[in-house]
Amino acid sequence: MYQVFVGDKPIVLTDKVELENGFKNYLLDTVNIGKVIKELSKTDLKEVRLIHSKKEKLLKKFLKKLPNVIAGGGKVYNDNGEVLFIYRNDKWDLPKGKIEGNETIERTALREVSEETGVGGLEIVKPLETTYHIFKRNGRHKIKITYWFEMKTNFNGDLIAQQNEGITKVEWLNNGRINEVLKNSYANIKLLV
Structure with missing residues (x-):
């Protein structure tokens, strides 16, 4: 099953x-x-289920329905066990961004986290769940496929929000604060955290 x-x-x-x-x-x-x-988008319907008899073909067939945008991102931990969050479009989110050229998805994730937050010394620990969401750009719907990685860093410098990407805050959050900000986050981020 995919969501x-x-x-x-x-x-x-x-x-x-x-x-x-x-x-x-x-x-x-x-x-x-x-x-x-x-x-x-316009009704109080809670969800839609798309049915196909072959479980192994569900995702492949669905992804052909709309153009795909590939992205990579990170759930980054510091030495204090805090997680790196960004604030963009009035929502708390994890740093992520689109793949460029022929870079690997791991390279995309590391680059985007660093660009969006100013954090260096990033190291991938393991892959996490891949998330999918539909967005609209220039009047067309697209599916964003985000490959997530757990990362760690011992970086303790200044956090720098990438303002030209609409990011207004970057913060290290502890577990108590994470629970609070997830009330104003995206469903796929809640799944990851």
Whole structure:
């Protein structure tokens, strides 16, 4: 099962058909993805489920429905066990950004975290869950596929928000503060944290 978010509402990709209760079922092969996005955005529908009989083909078939944007990002820990967060578009988020040229996704994640936050000395510890969300740019919907990595650093210099990317704050947050800021974050970030 995969979840692709439209705002904070999921499109669930599944091979199981269940009785509709607060959600709608559609067949993945024939669904009008524009209609699904509109329904999730403009109604009180909680989720949409796209059904396909072959579990292993769910994601591949879905990703053909819209243009894909590939990104890499990091859940970065410092020596105090705090996690690096950014504040952009009135929401708390983890640093991430689009792949450039033929760089590896790991290189993208390291570069973007550093550019968006000013943090250096980053080291990838392990890959985390990949997230999917639909956004609209220049009147067209696209699917952002973000490959996340757990990272660590012993950096203790100044945090520098990349303002030309709309980032207004960068902060190291402890567990108590993380729980507080997640109330004003994105569904896929809540899954990661």
